[in-house]
Amino acid sequence: MHAFRTHKCDALRKDNAGDTVKLSGWIHRIYDLGGVLFVILRDTHGLTQCVIEEGSDLFETISQWRVESVVTVTGKVRARSEETINSKMETGEIEIDIDEAELQSSADVIPFQVYEDDGAGEDIRLRYRYLDLRREGMQKKIRLRNNVIRTMREKMHAQDFQEFQTPILTASSPEGARDYLVPSRLHPGKFYALPQAPQQFKQMLMMSGFDKYFQIAPCFRDEDGRADRLAEFYQLDVEMSFVTQQDIFDTIQPVVHSIFEEFSGFTGEKREVIWCDSIPYKEAMLKYGSDKPDLRNPLEICDLTEVFSRDDVEFNAFKNVIKKDGVVRAIRVPKVGDQPRSFFDKLDSWAKGEGAFGLGYILFEKTEIPEHEEGDSFEDGIIAEIGGKGPIAKFIGPNALVEMAKISGCEAGDAIFFICNQELPAAKFAGAARDAICSALPEDHPSAREKNVYKLAWIIDFPMYEFDEKAQKIDFSHNPFSMPQGGMDDLENKEPTDIYAWQYDCICNGFELASGAIRNHRPEIMEKAFGIAGYSKDVLEEEFGGMLNAMRYGAPPHGGLAFGVDRIIMLLADEPNLREVYAFVMNGQYEDQMMQAPSIVDPALLKDLHVKVDVPKKLTDAA
Numbered sequence: 346m347h348a349f350r351t352h353k354c355d356a357l358r359k360d361n362a363g364d365t366v367k368l369s370g371w372i373h374r375i376y377d378l379g380g381v382l383f384v385i386l387r388d389t390h391g392l393t394q395c396v397i398e399e400g401s402d403l404f405e406t407i408s409q410w411r412v413e414s415v416v417t418v419t420g421k422v423r424a425r426s427e428e429t430i431n432s433k434m435e436t437g438e439i440e441i442d443i444d445e446a447e448l449q450s451s452a453d454v455i456p457f458q459v460y461e462d463d464g465a466g467e468d469i470r471l472r473y474r475y476l477d478l479r480r481e482g483m484q485k486k487i488r489l490r491n492n493v494i495r496t497m498r499e500k501m502h503a504q505d506f507q508e509f510q511t512p513i514l515t516a517s518s519p520e521g522a523r524d525y526l527v528p529s530r531l532h533p534g535k536f537y538a539l540p541q542a543p544q545q546f547k548q549m550l551m552m553s554g555f556d557k558y559f560q561i562a563p564c565f566r567d568e569d570g571r572a573d574r575l576a577e578f579y580q581l582d583v584e585m586s587f588v589t590q591q592d593i594f595d596t597i598q599p600v601v602h603s604i605f606e607e608f609s610g611f612t613g614e615k616r617e618v619i620w621c622d623s624i625p626y627k628e629a630m631l632k633y634g635s636d637k638p639d640l641r642n643p644l645e646i647c648d649l650t651e652v653f654s655r656d657d658v659e660f661n662a663f664k665n666v667i668k669k670d671g672v673v674r675a676i677r678v679p680k681v682g683d684q685p686r687s688f689f690d691k692l693d694s695w696a697k698g699e700g701a702f703g704l705g706y707i708l709f710e711k712t713e714i715p716e717h718e719e720g721d722s723f724e725d726g727i728i729a730e731i732g733g734k735g736p737i738a739k740f741i742g743p744n745a746l747v748e749m750a751k752i753s754g755c756e757a758g759d760a761i762f763f764i765c766n767q768e769l770p771a772a773k774f775a776g777a778a779r780d781a782i783c784s785a786l787p788e789d790h791p792s793a794r795e796k797n798v799y800k801l802a803w804i805i806d807f808p809m810y811e812f813d814e815k816a817q818k819i820d821f822s823h824n825p826f827s828m829p830q831g832g833m834d835d836l837e838n839k840e841p842t843d844i845y846a847w848q849y850d851c852i853c854n855g856f857e858l859a860s861g862a863i864r865n866h867r868p869e870i871m872e873k874a875f876g877i878a879g880y881s882k883d884v885l886e887e888e889f890g891g892m893l894n895a896m897r898y899g900a901p902p903h904g905g906l907a908f909g910v911d912r913i914i915m916l917l918a919d920e921p922n923l924r925e926v927y928a929f930v931m932n933g934q935y936e937d938q939m940m941q942a943p944s945i946v947d948p949a950l951l952k953d954l955h956v957k958v959d960v961p962k963k964l965t966d967a968a
Contacts, residue, residue, distance in 0.1 A: 349417055355391025359438045361422045366441065368393055369417040369449070371479065372410055373460050382407055384443070385460075386418065389484060393436045395420065397443040406446070413452035413459060413476070419445040467924070472938040474929055486918050486926050489611055493604060493914055494561055497581050500600040506557040506583070511546035513539060513563070518888055523567035525576075533955040539565035542907060544826060545892045547584040548864055551903040552895040558584040561910065570933040573856065573912065575923050583861075584905030590847055590863055593904055594803060601851070601858075601908065605799050605917070612919045614797055621802040623849075629804050634674070634776020636807075639855030640800040642783040643792050646775045649675045649763070652749050657742030662702075663765040674764045674775040675753055678782055679792055682708060682758035688785060689735075692762070695781050704762050704778060707733040707741070709750055711757040731757055780855070799853055799916065806830075807848040810841040810877065820878050823848045827862035829874065836873045851908065853916060861906020868896040 349369040357366065373387035380399035384407065385392055395418050397404055410416065420441040431437030456472075457465035459479045470477040477483055498508070517524045517538035524538035540546075543562050550558045562582040568574060583597060602618055609616040621640050629636050632645045650672045653663045663673055681688065689706060696704035712732030732738075733746050741749070753761055762782060764775045786793045809829050811822035819841045827846040829835045835844045847863035865871045871893065875885050886893065914926040924930045931937045951958065 346419075353390040354386055354388040354393045355435050357393060357422055357436050357439050357441075359424050361439065362424045364422045365419065365444075366422055367417065367419045368395070368441065370415070371459075372412050372414050372416060372452075375407075375410060375412060377408065384410075384416075384418070386416070387479075391435050393439075393441060394431070394434070395441040395443050397446075401443070403443060403446050406448075407443070410448060411452050411454065413455050413479070414448060415450040415452075417447045417449055418443050467932065468938060471924075471930070471932055474939050478928060483925075485611075486914070486920070487928055489608065489918055490910075490914050490926055493608060493917065494910060496604055496607065497561065497600070497910070500603065501559045501581075501583075504557070504596065504600075506559040507555060509547075509550060509555075509558055509560050511540070511543040511560060511562065515540050515546075518545070525565045525567050528954040528956050530954050541566050542580070543582055545889065547582060547905060548826065548903065549892060549895045551584055551586045551864075552866075552898070552900045556586050558582075558905075562907070570931075570935055573915070573921075573923055575911065575927075576931065576935050578923075579910040580907040581910055582905070582907045584903060586901040586903045588863075588902070588904055590805070590849060590904065593861065593863075593906060594849075597859075597906065597908075601801070601913075604913065605801075605853075608917045609799065611917050617798045619798055619800050621800055623803040623805050625806040626804055626808065627806070630772045630776075631674075634772045634774070634779055635855075636804050636850065637852045637855060637857040638776070639780060639783075639794070640802060640852075641795040641798060641854060642780060643795075644676055644678060644779050644783055646674050646676050646772075646779060647753050649673045649749060649752060649761075652745055652752065653765075655742075655745050655748075657745050658740065659742075660737055660740035663763070666765050666767075669767075671766055672768050672771050674771050675749075676762045676764075676775060676779050676782060677753040677755055678760045678762065678786075679756075680758050680790070681760045681786075682710065689760075692778075692782060692785060695785075696778065699774070699777065701764075701774065704764075705735070705737045706760050706762045707735045707738045707746070707749070708760045709733050709746075709755045709757055731755070735760075737763070801851060801853045801858070804850040804852055805848075806845050807850075808842060809835075809844040809846040809848075809874070812842060818879055824860070824862045825875065825878070826864050826871075828865045828870070833867075833870050833873060836870065836877065841877050847904070849906070851906070856912050856916065857909075858912055858916075859906045859908040861904065863902070863904035866896060866900040866902055868893050871896065 346367055349367070351367045354368055354370050368386055370386045370388035373385040373392055375382065375384050382397045382404060384395040384397070386395055397407055418441060420443045422439050423442055425438055425440055455476060456469055457463050457476070459476060478487065501508070514527060514537040517526065517536065522541055524541065527537040527539065529535045529537060542564050543560060547558050547560070560582045562580050563577065564580060565577055567576065570576070585593060585596065598620065602620065605618045609618060626636055629638055631648065634646055650667060652658065653660060653673045654667055658664070667673065693703045709731050710733070731747060731750050732743065733741065738746070749755070749761065755761060762778060764771050764778060766774065783792065783794050807823045809822065809827065810819050812818070813820045823846065827848045830845045830847055831839070849861055850857050851859035865874060872882055872885060876882070911923050911926060915921075915923055918926055920926055924932075929939070936942070
């Protein structure tokens, strides 16, 4: 017989009754019912109930064992009586009569329960992550991660992609986030950087003649922690030669679709996978107030700036902003006329909590056709018979209300919520309000957020540049290595903010899953593009000289993208926090409480690296 086990803890069934078996695992639970000890044994595969009665030589020894101790038991399988069958366990029809037992490793008193969720906070769970990972829910999520990555690899290999491993120690480059730096012992005063992404390496692989590249790539970004962002993360990194934007979509979309379809039942309820039409960036910002909209939310935003500019509108709070090039964004919410006043008040309170003055609204209702002078025209039907009530309705003339309803598509019983600000902050706040309003609607409301569906789409036609208000200069708005849609002609003849790039994101249920682009493969276009963003030719050579040199020896048209592996798993597991889909992870302050990192380094090591630590006293005190 094997030294530790003949079976795994999920394997035994009624057919095994009478067999002598050996099992090893952790004590999941142990309890005494009137002189009979029940030991629930657990391994990564499942649970088995083991039994020993008072009078056995082992009874006293086993009764001293603590939960989470590792043990090996040998005994005969017996069928449970009908009334003691546990239908919640795969092995619930049998139990093991313990004849022999060996304690492999004893456990101290555990800081939180493993067999159930006892409400232990994240800090203690991360400090004792090895215990947390023993829980069934965590084991399932880690297996999900393994299975998703395995499937990704299989799908990519099936399409003739080659898998590469690019360097982890590389050069620092300005790619939108702070680098993690590593001092060089052999080159005093110089530093490596951990890669934010393998961007330049994968492009140079295309220039090296490889046609299809992929990697499950580790990436590092020194950014503030968020629930959907970690310092260290993994992405399905892809690059292809001689392709258009549509070729990339046609290649990668089936891979992502099949992964969502295959694993969508992880939480117990199968979800439909729907790809929506591609959405230009400007349309996304206007209709949804976000470049990663949750398309399960049916509410849309419209522009009512012109209506609020009319003479028969006296709402000066908006008019004064419009005079300074502001805009009015509005969200139509159908069929909320029967909602209590508290529905509107809560949304107003939400807006104030977000730093706004409130969230003005108009509730439309049927009314008499308003008085009008000869020559005024009204649409036939309900639009011409509509009026409004609410905090700002009294400032808006009847004709303006009719026009407002016409533009937004409102009918009696619908409401419009308003946001007024400069264009970008108005769009962002309207997007947040759109989500808050949808979340506030009753679940059975026709405009409530759809359930049991993954809605994916490509966001396309990103602007190449944006004006950085803080730096007061033109800068790249997305990926600096992208090809402008009009090539050199656009760079030379258009205003920078009017230039579009071959850039695209893939979004799903309010998250950005992927970002990519058709790359700039011509050095003269790259020099011009970076020059517009304020990078001199000398700086370009210093920062990206390796890639520029590669381009000068013949670079194919190429493009690619990277899907966030962790965000895909987070969505499949229905987890709002990325830390719940990793085995080992840091907390929100980027501290590894289990391994006590970051930590103070031995001065001798710093001396070898020619590094001197000079932490301001106020930061030392804060730490």
